[in-house]
Amino acid sequence: MNFLQFFVWGAWLITIANYWFGTKQWDGTQFGAIFSTMGIASLFMPTLMGIIADRWVNAERLYIGLHLLYAVCLIYLAQVTNPDSFFTVMLLAMCCYMPTLALSNSIAYSSLTKGNHDLIKAFPLIRVWGTVGFIAAMWLTNLTGNKATEYQFYIAAGGSIFLGIYAMFMIPKCPPQHLTKENAKLSELLGLEAFKLFGNYKMALFFIFSMFLGAALQLTNAYGDVFLSEFAFYPKYADSLVVERSTIIMSISQISETLFILAIPFFLKRFGIRNVMLFAMIAWVLRFGLFAYGDPSSGLWMIILSCIVYGMAFDFFNISGSLFVETSTDSKIRSSAQGLFMMMTNGIGAILGSQVSGWLIDKYYTKPFDTLAGLATRLETSTDNPKLLDFIAGKGVQITNGTFDSAIYLKDWQHIWLAFAIYTLVIVIAFSILFKHKHDPKDLENTGH
Structure with missing residues (x-):
């Protein structure tokens, strides 16, 4: 399930820019809007589907239905001929897909709990197959010559249909738990109680930084592959491995993720949550800075190193940030607080990052x-x-x-990446000055991490 869950996302997420700019030759501002659809969908769909799964419909049935609808949207998306319609269909596709990320976790937790497995030990070994699926999809799209064609959407749609059918027969039933009281206030039902955390200075500061860093999280997913592909415009690089196999080069980032996940327990125990988050932010500066000066020949090592540090940049912030929320909030609102963390990074932050970067690139760097x-x-x-x-x-x-x-x-890719590097450097400096959090090893022991 985890393999296919991320396969159907990886088949197009990294390569869609090649289709947009290369094949369709649509403008950059509109492309920023396309990537913002993930953030828009993340603002409300996971919460809405979570309420439905909690009260009325089996999680696995909802999961199956959403994946089949996602496949339908992708098939139609491959046939769209104008950018405005493309945005609408992509938004519908993301409204179907984004809730399945949370539902897949819920299904896994439910199944592992029923099987009396230790979640802390068992789930990471299962979740890593999601990253493997993402990498496999990237390689398949590249090696079949479809990184700039509409067939990347058909590949994803086929995987989603297969996943839906697989789930019908293989995934255990996950009935509603009815954990929410019938007479609960609307704010409690919607998980809005967590917004009270903004009244706490440290938590408010954390969520604000999460939003600003979330704006940077999708930038290399949006533009990384097309950046490498556009080295083909330079005659001296046109036949290079980086151009021909840009998606495979980019997949080093996902491979790095799997390795840095294993290093997280050591870093957390040695340096603490705050410093690990700071390491992640510094890694984002390196990610963008190395891209700015890399090229397919003498600067190839910079491109490779940029892909390697991505694992630290992505994993260290997401996992340490989630752990900070886990250890800093009351158990009654912990799930809602985690949802708020995801909303600030993958929702509001992603929307701002996608929209502003698209406008910025189109206005000043094209x-x-x-x-x-x-x-x-x-x-x-x-x-x-x-x-x-x-x-x-x-x-x-x-x-x-x-x-x-x-x-x-x-x-002008060099100045684009330098602008992003300066942006994240400002975040690093501000975070190191403003955010104070004392490292207590007991926090990790108390949560079982």
């Missing part, structure tokens, strides 16, 4: 080129290079006396 000489200089080649002329022809642009009949737009 440059037009009107002449052959100007483009050749930018791409570090000669005006008569056959690969350059093939690239121009592929854009459908005609050349008259060295001038293009329509502009060719290129992104």
